[in-house]
Amino acid sequence: MAKTLYDKLWEDHLVHQENDGTALIYIDRHLVHEVTSPQAFEGLKLAGRKVWRTSSIVATADHNTPTQGWERGIEGIADETSRLQISTLDANIREVGALAYFPFRDPRQGIVHVIGPEQGVTLPGMTVVCGDSHTSTHGAFACLAHGIGTSEVEHVLATQCLLQKKSKAMRVQVDGVLGRGVSAKDIALALIGKIGTAGGIGYAVEFAGSVIRALSMEGRMTLCNMAIEAGARAGMIAVDDTTIDYLKGRPFAPKASQWERAVAAWRNLKSDEGAYFDAVVVLNAAEFGPQVTWGTSPEMVTGIDGFVPAPEDFADPGKAEGVARALQYMGLTPRTPISQIKIDKVFIGSCTNSRIEDLRAAASVARGRHIAANVKLALVVPGSGLVKRQAEAEGLDKIFIAAGFEWREPGCSMCLAMNDDKLEPGERCASTSNRNFEGRQGNGGRSHLVSPQMAAAAAIAGHFADVRALF
Amino acid sequence: MRKFTQLEGLVAPLDRANVDTDAIIPKQFLKSIKRSGFGQNLFDEWRYMDHGEPGQDASLRLPNPDFVLNQPRYRGAAILLTRDNFGCGSSREHAPWALEDYGFRALVGTSFADIFYNNCFKNGLLPVMLAKSEVEEMFAQADQFPGYKLRINLENQTVTRPDGKTLSFEVDAFRKFCLLNGFDDIGLTLRHAEKIREFEAMRRIEQPWLFAA
Numbered sequence: 001m002a003k004t005l006y007d008k009l010w011e012d013h014l015v016h017q018e019n020d021g022t023a024l025i026y027i028d029r030h031l032v033h034e035v036t037s038p039q040a041f042e043g044l045k046l047a048g049r050k051v052w053r054t055s056s057i058v059a060t061a062d063h064n065t066p067t068q069g070w071e072r073g074i075e076g077i078a079d080e081t082s083r084l085q086i087s088t089l090d091a092n093i094r095e096v097g098a099l100a101y102f103p104f105r106d107p108r109q110g111i112v113h114v115i116g117p118e119q120g121v122t123l124p125g126m127t128v129v130c131g132d133s134h135t136s137t138h139g140a141f142a143c144l145a146h147g148i149g150t151s152e153v154e155h156v157l158a159t160q161c162l163l164q165k166k167s168k169a170m171r172v173q174v175d176g177v178l179g180r181g182v183s184a185k186d187i188a189l190a191l192i193g194k195i196g197t198a199g200g201i202g203y204a205v206e207f208a209g210s211v212i213r214a215l216s217m218e219g220r221m222t223l224c225n226m227a228i229e230a231g232a233r234a235g236m237i238a239v240d241d242t243t244i245d246y247l248k249g250r251p252f253a254p255k256a257s258q259w260e261r262a263v264a265a266w267r268n269l270k271s272d273e274g275a276y277f278d279a280v281v282v283l284n285a286a287e288f289g290p291q292v293t294w295g296t297s298p299e300m301v302t303g304i305d306g307f308v309p310a311p312e313d314f315a316d317p318g319k320a321e322g323v324a325r326a327l328q329y330m331g332l333t334p335r336t337p338i339s340q341i342k343i344d345k346v347f348i349g350s351c352t353n354s355r356i357e358d359l360r361a362a363a364s365v366a367r368g369r370h371i372a373a374n375v376k377l378a379l380v381v382p383g384s385g386l387v388k389r390q391a392e393a394e395g396l397d398k399i400f401i402a403a404g405f406e407w408r409e410p411g412c413s414m415c416l417a418m419n420d421d422k423l424e425p426g427e428r429c430a431s432t433s434n435r436n437f438e439g440r441q442g443n444g445g446r447s448h449l450v451s452p453q454m455a456a457a458a459a460i461a462g463h464f465a466d467v468r469a470l471f
Numbered sequence: 472m473r474k475f476t477q478l479e480g481l482v483a484p485l486d487r488a489n490v491d492t493d494a495i496i497p498k499q500f501l502k503s504i505k506r507s508g509f510g511q512n513l514f515d516e517w518r519y520m521d522h523g524e525p526g527q528d529a530s531l532r533l534p535n536p537d538f539v540l541n542q543p544r545y546r547g548a549a550i551l552l553t554r555d556n557f558g559c560g561s562s563r564e565h566a567p568w569a570l571e572d573y574g575f576r577a578l579v580g581t582s583f584a585d586i587f588y589n590n591c592f593k594n595g596l597l598p599v600m601l602a603k604s605e606v607e608e609m610f611a612q613a614d615q616f617p618g619y620k621l622r623i624n625l626e627n628q629t630v631t632r633p634d635g636k637t638l639s640f641e642v643d644a645f646r647k648f649c650l651l652n653g654f655d656d657i658g659l660t661l662r663h664a665e666k667i668r669e670f671e672a673m674r675r676i677e678q679p680w681l682f683a684a
Contacts, residue, residue: 015663015666015667015670016663016666016667018644018645019644020643020644020645021643022643022644022645022646024660024663024666024667026667026670026671026674028681035501035502035563036562036563036564038504039504039505039506039564042504042506043506047655047657049657052667053671055682055683063501064502079502081502081503081525082502084502084504085502085504088504099683123680123681125678125681126681131562131564132561132562133560133561133562133586146586147562147586148562148586148589149562149563149564149567149586149589149590149593150506150564151564151590151593151594152589152590152593154657155656155657155660158657158660158661159657159660159661159664159667160667160671161660161663161667163645163656163660165643167585197489197556197559198489198555198556198559198582198584201556201582201584201585202585228560228586231556231559231584231585232585233585233586252683254680254683258679258680261680262678262680265678297489297491299489318488318554318555319488321487322487322488322489325487416493416498416561417498418498418499418501418502435491435493435560435561437491437493437494437560438493438494438516439493439494439497439516440493440498443497443516443522
C-alpha cells in the first residue's frame with residue numbers, strides 16, 4: 001500500500017502498540033533547554049531513574065539568556081530566577097551528560113531549533129522531540145518532530161520512548177511560484193488564515209508542491225515551525241537534494257564512511273505516489289502576497305494591501321466577539337488600512353526567522369536606508385552564535401547598525417520576552433516571531449507577525465509597508 | 472499521579488475561544504524550577520489588574536472583578552468550561568500545573584490543542600470533549616443557574632448535568648486506564664524495557680549514523 005512520509009516515519013519508530021492504538025515510539029533525538037527540563041530532571045532523580053541514552057541529548061540555554069552584556073557572564077543576568085534556571089540546566093547536563101551541550105556564551109549557543117539543524121544533530125528519518133512546541137521546525141528534514149510537555153521530557157529521558165497515538169495525515173500543497181517579497185513566513189500565515197489555528201488539530205502535516213520544492217532549508221524550517229500555529233503538532237517535508245546539500249559536512253552529520261548509506265536511506269523519505277491523506281489543503285502562491293497579522297491569534301491575518309476587519313464581518317457570534325476583543329487589545333479601528341498602522345518596535349529573530357537567509361532578506365531591505373523616527377527600537381537577534389558570525393562575515397551587521405537597528409547576541413529574546421527584551425504596555429511591534437497572543441512579547445504589548453523583509457520594511461517606513469514597493 | 476475516577480464539581484465558564492497557554496500561565500512564571508505553586512498566577516493577566524511577577528503575595532494584589540474566576544459564585548470551581556482550541560500555543564506543562572494547582576480537576580469543552588490535551592493526562596486533569604451544541608447549552612445553564620455543577624464519571628465516560636441529562640464522551644482506553652489508577656506512565660513503559668533495548672540494538676545496526684556519540 002502506498003504510504004505517506006508520516007506513515008514511514010511512524011512505522012520506523014514503532015516499538016510497541018497497545019490494543020487501543022496507543023504506541024511506544026522510539027526517540028532518536030532529544031533537544032533540551034532550560035525552561036521545560038528542570039522539573040523533568042528532578043522527577044527522574046526523585047524516582048531513582050537513570051537517563052536511558054545520554055547520546056540522544058543535545059542541550060542549550062536559549063529562552064532566558066540575555067542578548068547583550070555577555071561579557072559579564074552569568075552574573076550579568078540581573079534576574080535571579082533566570083540565572084537559577086540557566087545554572088540548573090548546566091548542573092543537570094554536567095551530571096547526566098549529552099551528545100552536545102552549548103551553554104550560555106558558547107560560540108555555538110543559540111535557539112535550540114536553529115542549532116539542531118545547523119550542527120547536523122537533526123537528521124532525516126529521526127524522531128526529534130523537545131519541551132518546546134516549535135520542535136515542529138525539524139520536520140523540514142523529513143523528521144517526525146514535535147513539542148512535548150515536561151512529563152514527556154522525563155518520560156523520554158527515562159525510557160527513550162514516547163507514548164503516542166497516531167495522528168491523521170494532512171497534505172498542504174502549495175502550487176505556483178512565490179512572488180518576489182513573498183516568503184515561507186507568508187505561506188505559513190496565509191495557510192493559518194485559511195484553515196485557522198485549530199485547523200491542524202489531530203493532524204501531522206506534510207507540505208508539498210512546487211513552491212515547497214523551490215524553498216531553501218531555511219524557508220522549509222520557517223514553514224514547519226509554524227505548523228504548530230495551525231494546530232498541528234508536527235509539520236514535515238520530504239527529502240530532496242536541497243535537504244542533502246544542506247546537511248553535507250555539518251559537524252554531527254554522518255561521516256564519509258556512512259554518508260552514502262545514509263543518503264540512500266534518506267532518499268526514501270517521501271510520500272509514495274497515491275498515498276492517502278485524511279485531509280488535503282491547496283494554496284496557490286498567486287493568491288497571496290506579504291501577510292500581516294492584525295489580532296491576537298495567528299489566524300487573524302490579512303495581506304499588506306488589506307484592512308483591519310470589523311467584528312460584524314464575522315457571521316459566527318463567538319468569532320465576532322473574539323475579533324472585538326482582539327481589536328480592543330490591539331488598539332485598532334475597523335477598516336484601517338494595514339499599511340497605515342504605525343509601529344513602535346521591530347523584532348527580527350526567533351526560531352521562526354533568525355537564520356542566515358532571514359537576516360540576508362531583512363538586510364537587503366535595510367541596506368542604505370534608516371529606521372523611521374517613530375521606531376524606538378529595532379532589534380536583530382541572530383538565531384545562533386554561528387549565524388551571527390556568518391552574518392558578520394557578510395557585513396550584514398554593519399548594514400543593520402548603519403540603518404539604526406541594534407545587533408544583539410543570539411537567543412529566543414523578544415519572541416517570548418523571558419529575558420529583558422520586551423514590549424511595554426501598549427507598544428506595537430512588527431515581529432518575525434510566531435505568536436501574537438496577548439502579552440506574549442511583554443505585558444500589554446501588541447504584536448504583528450510578519451516576514452523578515454516586511455519587518456525591515458516596517459522599520460524603515462515606521463508603519464507596515466509593502467516590501468515589494470521597496471525593491 | 473493523582474487518580475481520577477468521579478467528580479462532582481462547580482463549573483466556571485471561560486467564554487472565549489483559542490485560549491493559549493501564554494494566557495493560562497504567562498512566561499514570567501516559567502522561570503520556576505518547581506512543579507507547584509502556579510495556581511495563584513493562573514490566567515494572571517486577566518485575573519489581576521496589576522502586573523504579576525514571581526514571588527508576589529497574591530493577597531496584596533488587585534483582582535479584576537470582571538474576570539470569571541474572581542466572581543464569588545464561581546469560587547471553589549473544580550470544572551472549567553471552555554471553548555474551541557483551548558490550550559493552544561506553547562507546550563508549557565506549567566499550564567495544566569497551574570490549572571490543577573488552582574483546584575481544577577477537569578475541563579469540559581469542544582476542542583483542546585494536542586500538546587495541552589496530552590499534558591493534562593499526565594497531571595490527573597481530565598479534559599472532556601463534547602459536541603458544540605452540548606457545550607453551548609452548558610454555557611447557558613452555568614450562566615443561568617448559580618451553583619451549577621456537573622458530575623463526571625470517567626469509568627462510564629459520562630457527564631451528568633443537574634437536570635439529569637447524561638452525555639457520553641470519548642477517551643483513549645490507555646489514558647483512561649492510567650488516570651483511573653493514577654499510574655505513572657514511565658513505570659508502565661519500563662515494563663517494555665527489554666523490547667525497547669532490542670529495538671534500539673537493531674536500529675543501531677541498520678542506521679548507525681543515528682547513534683553518533
